[in-house]
Amino acid sequence: MRITDVRCTMLRIPDVRPIADGTQDTLIVQVFTDAGIVGLGEAHTSPWVAKAVIEAPLSHYMARGLREILRGTDPLQIEQRWDDMYRYTQVFGRRGITLHAISAIDIALWDILGKALGKPIHALLGGARRQQLRPYASILALESAEAAVARARELVDRGFSAIKFGWSGLGHDVQRDLDTVATLRESVGTGVELMLDIGAPMERDAALRLARGLETLDVYFLEEPLAPDDVDGYAELAAAVALPIAAGEKETTRWGFKPFIDARALDIVQPDIARVGGLSEARRVADHADLNGVRVIPHCWSTDILVAATCHFLATRQTDTFLEYCLIDTPIRNDVAREPILAIDGVVRVPDGPGLGIELNLSTLERYAYTLDT
Numbered sequence: 001m002r003i004t005d006v007r008c009t010m011l012r013i014p015d016v017r018p019i020a021d022g023t024q025d026t027l028i029v030q031v032f033t034d035a036g037i038v039g040l041g042e043a044h045t046s047p048w049v050a051k052a053v054i055e056a057p058l059s060h061y062m063a064r065g066l067r068e069i070l071r072g073t074d075p076l077q078i079e080q081r082w083d084d085m086y087r088y089t090q091v092f093g094r095r096g097i098t099l100h101a102i103s104a105i106d107i108a109l110w111d112i113l114g115k116a117l118g119k120p121i122h123a124l125l126g127g128a129r130r131q132q133l134r135p136y137a138s139i140l141a142l143e144s145a146e147a148a149v150a151r152a153r154e155l156v157d158r159g160f161s162a163i164k165f166g167w168s169g170l171g172h173d174v175q176r177d178l179d180t181v182a183t184l185r186e187s188v189g190t191g192v193e194l195m196l197d198i199g200a201p202m203e204r205d206a207a208l209r210l211a212r213g214l215e216t217l218d219v220y221f222l223e224e225p226l227a228p229d230d231v232d233g234y235a236e237l238a239a240a241v242a243l244p245i246a247a248g249e250k251e252t253t254r255w256g257f258k259p260f261i262d263a264r265a266l267d268i269v270q271p272d273i274a275r276v277g278g279l280s281e282a283r284r285v286a287d288h289a290d291l292n293g294v295r296v297i298p299h300c301w302s303t304d305i306l307v308a309a310t311c312h313f314l315a316t317r318q319t320d321t322f323l324e325y326c327l328i329d330t331p332i333r334n335d336v337a338r339e340p341i342l343a344i345d346g347v348v349r350v351p352d353g354p355g356l357g358i359e360l361n362l363s364t365l366e367r368y369a370y371t372l373d374t
């Protein structure tokens with residue numbers, strides 16, 4: 001089998017706003033083969049920039065666009081394809097956007113392999129240990145404690161047993177955040193896990209005060225209270241509190257995660273499969289984390305392409321099967337797959353069809369496809 005083409009489709013809702021919601025646009029990638037099999041992948045990043053990484057013409061031995069690297073090669077040799085993409089983009093790549101684009105291709109190659117063999121990706125990764133996953137509801141933080149309580153109650157009624165509030169001004173006022181979480185804890189009781197995702201970095205001393213306060217409120221983890229490159233700060237914070245500290249959604253590759261894992265700077269790493277380097281690299285990161293006693297709970301806040309890939313990954317993991325389940329209401333989040341992957345009664349079923357096990361909803365693609373000229 002040979003790769004014949006790689007096609008990029010940028011999706012974008014009409015009114016993108018500067019809020020912390022990554023489901024306003026995305027890049028969907030299709031890898032075509034001479035066997036007629038089409039692999040589906042996604043880069044969860046700025047679609048414009050990732051598209052350029054894929055479509056760029058050859059400019060140097062180690063500065064090539066991914067499409068040019070892949071054309072004419074065997075899509076079933078996933079390890080070799082990954083190494084080629086990493087190697088021949090070294091001048092501009094190695095981390096960041098290039099890995100986001102490589103992630104999309106890697107997911108698509110796993111989808112092709114599954115479709116070629118008639119097996120779901122989890123079967124190719126060694127076999128699912130479970131057919132269903134526990135989702136945690138992931139939402140943006142709300143204006144007031146009262147609004148947060150109302151939303152939490154609604155989510156618990158829908159069957160969620162864990163809820164994460166993120167971004168949207170969290171971390172600016174430590175006491176206010178602690179008061180909100182205390183009110184939430186009182187309202188939902190001890191049977192529901194609560195998580196807090198700061199997103200934008202705090203000062204180290206403020207992060208420590210917040211973490212110490214959250215410890216007393218039985219919070220499941222505190223996510224991204226510090227800058228994404230602050231390994232030393234995370235190491236100090238993680239050593240100072242028993243509360244699990246999580247981060248890593250903006251990190252790419254095994255080399256990017258290594259300093260955090262080696263220094264035990266994080267209790268939980270959160271690779272995003274559509275950023276870190278795809279399923280292949282997420283597994284390498286997870287292997288290193290496992291070896292060092294660091295937990296892995298992937299970041300997952302995009303279309304059902306990423307949700308499906310994350311489900312396959314989690315289905316094969318020995319421990320830590322929490323699935324981040326984004327409850328943002330945009331067509332890019334909800335309508336990219338013909339049959340959306342739903343959280344029902346506190347459970348998400350792992351897709352079981354060949355490859356990713358999902359099909360694109362072509363009318364969503366047509367409606368929200370975006371080009372330079374539009």
Ligand code: MG
Nearest residue numbers: 197223224249
């Ligand atoms: Mg986050």
